[in-house]
Amino acid sequence: MSLQFESLSLKNFGPYRKIDELSLRTDLEAPIVVIHGENTLGKTSLFRALRWCLYGAPEAGKTASESARGLTNYMNRPAQADGESDMQVAIKFTADGHQFHLTRTALFRNDAAPSVSADLRVDSQVIQQASIDVEIGRQLHPQISEFFLFDGELLRDFYDRLNSDRERDLLKRSIESVLGIPALQLAARDIRTMTDDVLERQTKAMKNQENAEAAQKRLRELKSRQESLDKDRAEIEAVRRKAQSDLEDVNERIASVEELKADAREMEMLESQIKGGEAERQQVAEEMRKLLASGWLAPASTKLSVVLTRVAAKNDAAQEKQREIQAARGRVDLLQKQLQGGTCPTCHQELPPPETATQQELTDAKAKLQQLTDEAGNGPDLPRERRIRALIDTDTIRTYQDKQAQFNKIIAAQYDRKRRLSTIKDRLKDNDAAKIRQLGRDQERLERAIVGYSNALRGYDEEQVKIDSEQKRAANALRKLSGSQPTLAAEAYFFQYVQELTNRTIGRYRERTRTEVERTATEMFMKLIRDSEGYDGIQIGSDYRVDLVGKRGPAMKTSEGGRQLIALSLIGALKQAAVRGGPVVLDSPLARLDRKHRENVLLRWVPELGTQAILLVQSGELTEQQAHEIMGSRIGQEYRILRPNNDPEEAIIERTQ
């Protein structure tokens, strides 16, 4: 969507003290804003306020810094007299679906150049100061504005300027800006820079080619050295492996010799043990023989034990009888003493006097004593019992058995020792000392050889490190010198091709737009001119020189009005071919035209300008009545500028309807 003004606000700009939101809204049905104002009232001030707000320069063709000091001329003098020191213009506009609000303020202090600030908000978002000009340029570039914010004075000179050598380049640039050609030209400039850069790098790379070839040669040499090294190393490694294998064999054999030595030591120990074992065996056998000699009765101990049991039992019974006899004898003695009177021998108490029964009891006691004495016989035979007991021998058998066990153990140990001794003797019989000494020499020789081979291989390792390092260095050099060359070549190819393409595009685009502008301008001119008979059209050269073509060819002479129509036709055509749409603001565009041509412009030209055309006119070129008659409902907004106090330094603006 193209740029469209919404409103304009002024404070202390030119003759205007204050204009609040002068609506400039239009639509497709009513795209025209007409502002009427007689000469010197302030039309151009409005126009310049618009320019100043957008670009910081009230007049076309000047920069903001060039205009800074001259801004004082625009400060409203009555306001200044009242002590005010600020001048401000604000524009609201829409573009690309966004709402823009641009405010530019100048603060005047003393005689110095004013301090100017700008504030731009897009959809309420504040744009950084440094980006404001770029953003405004993006929407309506100052060069493009030369054709669409159009000063009548400029229009008058436009034809001459187009055809003068002095300003043609400037206008050409502006026209090309309108057509969007600088976009491609800028791109072409950057592409040229980038092409130069890549070609420079490529040239450098080519210079490095020689170095690259040297590095490649070096790499080949290193590769050959590496192959030779690998071969030598493989040979040494094979020899070392063989020596290692031999050494392992010798070591194994030496280990077995060590085992034999251990066997010999064990053999000596076994022989000593066997000798000691034999002595021990003989000693135990002697002890056993002695036991057999001294303990001959031991086997009879079982039978003697039976006899002893029988004799002991008999002695026990005899002793019992003796105890009964003793008791019976005691009874007899007691009874006899009772009969005799006196004291008890036991308790020494006076015995009771004898009774008749006591005599009888004594008689019975004596009879029993006699009976017991008769039955007792000879009494116990304790000496016999002692003799038998002495004959029974239980220790000898146990001791003999212990000795027997000890003997058996010695025999078994001796057997084991002898068996081991026999095995060791078998092992030792094939190895003599000479062989063992030879093995020791072989071991030493092989170990020395292996150390030699390992040292040689370490030497190769050092050589390998050198080769690796040199290879790395050469490869790095090569990569830097030539590794990226295909990439560089592709890059150079791209930029050269794109540069060619862009230049061709610019040429084609320029020619296409020129043809289009020429055709549209001719169509417009034919619509604007009262009588098109006799005109073939407008010719636009490749340098945008404009020529009127008649029946007799180009360079057709025309009046000042005719030239203005040519300028308007060109502006209309540019507007249609412009890369960005936007409003057209024309300050006194009709001044040199008669009524018929004014009508043609208003009826046939203005509608071609799009959705917004702002006309600042004086009654000499268009009265309010004529405006209504010619444009009628196509007028969206209409204002008139007034001088309220008949003071040339004051102006107000009011809506006409």
Next chain:
Amino acid sequence: MRNQYGLAIESFLQDDYEQLIKLAWRYQFDDDRSKYKRELRELQEHASERILARLELNG
């Protein structure tokens, strides 16, 4: 163009051309050209890859 630039020209696609014009258009009002150059460089890198791939195929 084909005679001048050879077979590799086929690596440059219509999309690349459109992108080239779009970039020129997008940054036409930027005084600082670094963004334009950066994006053009990206386009170049993609195109270069295709050019190299094509050269390898043809080689």
